[in-house]
Structure formats: structure tokens, C-alpha cells
Amino acid sequence: MLQKFIQHINTNFPFLKDVKLLLAISGGLDSVVLMHLCNQLNLQISLAHCNFKLRNEESDLDEEFVKKIGQISSNQIFTTYFETEKIAKNKQISIQIAARELRYNWFQELVLEHQFEFVLTAHHLDDSLETFLIHLTRGSGLDGFTGIPAKSGNIIRPLLAFSRAEILEYAIENQLEWREDSSNATTKYLRNNIRHQVIPILKEINPSLLDSFANTIQNLQDAQQIIDDKIEEISANSSFEKDGMVFFDVSKIKQLSKPKAYLYQLLKKYQFTEWNNVLDLLTSQTGKQVFSKTHVLLKDRDFLILSEIPIKKKDSAYVEILETQSTISTPIFLNFEENPSKKIASKNSISVAKNLLKYPLILRKWQNGDYFCPSGMQGKKKLSKYFKDEKISLIEKEKIWLLCTAENEIIWVINHRQDRRFLANSASENSLQIIYKS
Structure with a gap:
């Protein structure tokens, strides 16, 4: 298996060489073998172990075992623990989903803190088959039947080309020690049920099941790539970003x-x-x-x-701006400059006659009934009608800010149109330039 793994890395993951890698290790067979293989290739791995506190003393013994093999192999090791059951209950999600979110979030924290390039996990071909069958029982589109991806962002799964039988044989040949997770034996969970009751029957029907499955996955991945290429073409023809x-x-x-x-x-x-x-x-x-x-x-x-969907912030939707302030940065950035030597002409800036302003100025979102006197136009106009004429969508409207006087008169529909009542002209003794920065 070692030679096959070396060839697999050279062909599919040559970028793993000479970079810092974080290897997720549970102490079980698969992750222990992956650690051993990576050390044989002299890859720069550190180990990350999560104690989910789900199996009492057994979970703690797993952690002790991982620390021990990390010391023996001279690999740096990071450990943490989570009150997984409590967290799952509070978030009203399954323990499996909670554990997955917790460990992957922690891995990414380690990546940022210690500048790791990639995270390695020990998923193998049997795991991919189980995932395929889970999706089959629940219903899925084609993408659900293309197997576990070998690369997903900075997550790399270098054992997906190997069966659990190959991994076990390698561990025995190299006299490796590992921990058995007792929860893997129960059929309480769907994955374990498929592993212990469904797949053995399929392997009896077809002893070459995993080989056939690997070929099927490759064919489905090729088909998905054709779809992705077509969708990219359709997207370019029928959509745009703004x-x-x-x-x-x-x-x-x-x-x-x-x-x-x-x-x-x-x-x-x-x-x-x-x-x-x-x-x-x-x-x-x-x-x-x-x-x-x-x-x-x-x-x-x-x-x-x-x-x-915007994340709710503590930024107020109603902000007062004092005459003494030259800038504000929350919830948007505005700069105020009196009598500027050079005026900027753009939709991101306006020039107003300061003597016409009544302080404190108000920064707020639009409301039903708002109206203003758009520069370059006669008369006044309801803001809702202005938005409609300018073909500003409902979503865009919710992002627009208004700069108003203390009496709530609109000075500027920021980044869109100024109110002509406050325009600075050549006779204005004291002008104020206001610049918006996104």
C-alpha cells in the first residue's frame, strides 16, 4: 500500500509536499494509518484530536493514546474537547452534525493560527460507498452520488482511493496500534446500519463491489463535470452580479x-x-x-x-452626526470637509451649502412617505416613486441610507441623488463636501 500511496500523492496531490499540514486523528485505524503513511513520506504533519466527551472514559483514553503516538512519532499535536451532547441539544441538531461542525470549525481555527496549508482527513473508499447509499435512501441529485470529494477547499482526503481492507492489511503488516470506537459496532445510526447490514450483503452479491463502485463514481463525476461546464455557460448567459x-x-x-x-x-x-x-x-x-x-x-x-441575508448588527439604523464631526465610520463611512480645495465630482460625493443645514444631521434608512427634491429635476418626488423610476429593487432599497437635516429633510439619497434644496453654488460662502466610501 505504501508504494500505491506514494504514487497516489505524486499524481494527485503533489502540492502536499513541503507545506505545513494538519492531520485529523481520532486514534482509530484509518487516521493512525494515514499518520504512518504521511510520516513515511516525510510530509510536514501536525496532529489534531477532538475529544467529544460522548463515551466517558473511552473518549479520554482515546485522547491519551493520540498524545502517546504523537510523542513517539515526534509529531506536534493539538487537542481540544467539546461538551457535544449539550451543544447539540442547545442548537437543536443531531449529535453527529454538532460533532462535525465543532471539529471542522476548530480545524480552521488551527489553520489560521498556525498557518497550515491543508487539513488531511482519513476518509476511505468504504466511507464514500456508505455516503452514496445514505443519499440513495434519502433522495438526491446527481451531485449526491459523486462520492466524498477528494479535495474540498483546504480539506484533503488522500485515502479515498483505498478500501478499509487495504488499510487494515497495512496496519497489521506494520504492527500499528489503534483504538476501536465501541460506537461503531452499534446499528443505532444510519451509517452503521448500512455498514454492518447492507454492504456485507452487497459484497456477497458482488465480491468486486468496491472496484465497481469506484468506476461508477468516476463515471458520475465525469457526468457532473459536464453539467458544471454547461451551468457555467448558462450562468454567464443569463445572470450578472451587481x-x-x-x-x-x-x-x-x-x-x-x-x-x-x-x-x-x-x-x-x-x-x-x-x-x-x-x-x-x-x-x-x-x-x-x-x-x-x-x-x-x-x-x-x-x-x-x-x-x-444580512447578519443583524448592533449598528443603529438612526445615527446623529454633530457639526464638529469630520468623519463617521458606523454604520457607513462618511467624510465631511469644509471648503475643500478640490471638489470631487462623482455619485459618491456631494457639495452642499453648510449654512442651509440644521444640525445634528441624521443618518437613517428610508420610510414610507419620504420625499425629496431631486437635483436636476423640477418639483418634489416621493422616494418610493424615485426608486421605482430608477428600477431599484426591493433588496437594493433596504441597503440605501439617507442623510437628513435635524428636521428630517433629505439632503442626500446616499450614492444615488442629492436634494437640490441644499446644493452649494458659487455664491455659497461656506460649502461642505460629503464623501461616501463603501
Whole structure:
């Protein structure tokens, strides 16, 4: 197996050489073998072990074992522990999901703190087969049947080309010691149920099951790549980005042979789940929205607009600005300069007659009933009508800030249009330049 592993690294992961690596180690068979193989190749590995406090003394003995083999192999080792069951209960998620989130978040903290290039995990071919069957029982698109990825961001899984039988044979040949996790024997969890009751039957039917599975996974990955290439082409033709949002042309999406399937491929990474509702947006009235955990998809006239759901901040939506202040940085950045030697002409700046301003100035979001007198236009205009005429979407409107006088008169729809009532002119003795920086 060592020679096969060396060839595998040279062919598929040559970038692992001469960089700092963090290896996730439980103390079990797979991670111990991965550690041994990496040390044989003189890769620069440090070890990371999580004690999830789920098996009482057994969990603590796992931690002691990992510390021991780390010392013997002269590998630097990091350990931590989590009250996993308590955390899962508080977050109302399963223990397995909680453990996964905890360990991967901790790995990334170590990466940042110690400048590791990649994190290595010991997933193998049998794990990939189990994941495939889990997705099969729950239902999935093609991407759910392409196996565990060998590389995902900075996570590398160099044992995916090897079966558990190969790994066990290597451990026995090299007289390696490892810890057995007693929870792996129970059929309480779906993965273990598939491992102990389903896969053995499949292997009886086809003794070459893993070889056949590896070929199938390769074929499915090739098919997924063709889909990805097509989706990239469709995305370039039917969408564009602006101000951190993605705009999808409804008419072009409707022309596709399978709009729902294309929408799934275009939007799957944004964690949407209600795909019938997403499809219905194509024929919905303006203003209809569909939410995922992280994003919102809005129907706005001829477009579906995708934007991230903003994280609520403590920044107030109503800020007073004193006459003595030359800058503010929260919740947005504004710079105030009296009688500037050089005036900047752009939508990011305005010049006003300071004697017409009444302090403290107010920075706020727009409200129903707001109106202003747009520069370059006659009369006054409701802000809602201005937004509509300028084709500013519902999502964009929520991001717009207004600069107002103490009497709540709009001075500037920031980064869009100034109110002409406060314009500085040649007769203005004291002008004030206000610059917005995004």
C-alpha cells in the first residue's frame, strides 16, 4: 500500500509536499494509518484530536493514546474537547452534525493560527460507498452520488482511493496500534446500519463491489463535470452580479428545457430546499421571495435577485452626526470637509451649502412617505416613486441610507441623488463636501 500511496500523492496531490499540514486523528485505524503513511513520506504533519466527551472514559483514553503516538512519532499535536451532547441539544441538531461542525470549525481555527496549508482527513473508499447509499435512501441529485470529494477547499482526503481492507492489511503488516470506537459496532445510526447490514450483503452479491463502485463514481463525476461546464455557460448567459447581488434573467431561464433543474444547479450552493417555490418565482408577482438559511431569492420585475441575508448588527439604523464631526465610520463611512480645495465630482460625493443645514444631521434608512427634491429635476418626488423610476429593487432599497437635516429633510439619497434644496453654488460662502466610501 505504501508504494500505491506514494504514487497516489505524486499524481494527485503533489502540492502536499513541503507545506505545513494538519492531520485529523481520532486514534482509530484509518487516521493512525494515514499518520504512518504521511510520516513515511516525510510530509510536514501536525496532529489534531477532538475529544467529544460522548463515551466517558473511552473518549479520554482515546485522547491519551493520540498524545502517546504523537510523542513517539515526534509529531506536534493539538487537542481540544467539546461538551457535544449539550451543544447539540442547545442548537437543536443531531449529535453527529454538532460533532462535525465543532471539529471542522476548530480545524480552521488551527489553520489560521498556525498557518497550515491543508487539513488531511482519513476518509476511505468504504466511507464514500456508505455516503452514496445514505443519499440513495434519502433522495438526491446527481451531485449526491459523486462520492466524498477528494479535495474540498483546504480539506484533503488522500485515502479515498483505498478500501478499509487495504488499510487494515497495512496496519497489521506494520504492527500499528489503534483504538476501536465501541460506537461503531452499534446499528443505532444510519451509517452503521448500512455498514454492518447492507454492504456485507452487497459484497456477497458482488465480491468486486468496491472496484465497481469506484468506476461508477468516476463515471458520475465525469457526468457532473459536464453539467458544471454547461451551468457555467448558462450562468454567464443569463445572470450578472451587481453590488454583491446576483440577477437572473427570468425570460432566459424560462426558455431553458428544464427550468427547475437548471435553477437547482444554479442555486444549490445557497442552501435552498423549497425548489417548487423557487420555480414558482418565475411566474410570480414582483415582491415574492423565497428564503434559504443564508440567502433570499426575490422576484423583481424581469429578474430573480439573489442576495445574502444580512447578519443583524448592533449598528443603529438612526445615527446623529454633530457639526464638529469630520468623519463617521458606523454604520457607513462618511467624510465631511469644509471648503475643500478640490471638489470631487462623482455619485459618491456631494457639495452642499453648510449654512442651509440644521444640525445634528441624521443618518437613517428610508420610510414610507419620504420625499425629496431631486437635483436636476423640477418639483418634489416621493422616494418610493424615485426608486421605482430608477428600477431599484426591493433588496437594493433596504441597503440605501439617507442623510437628513435635524428636521428630517433629505439632503442626500446616499450614492444615488442629492436634494437640490441644499446644493452649494458659487455664491455659497461656506460649502461642505460629503464623501461616501463603501
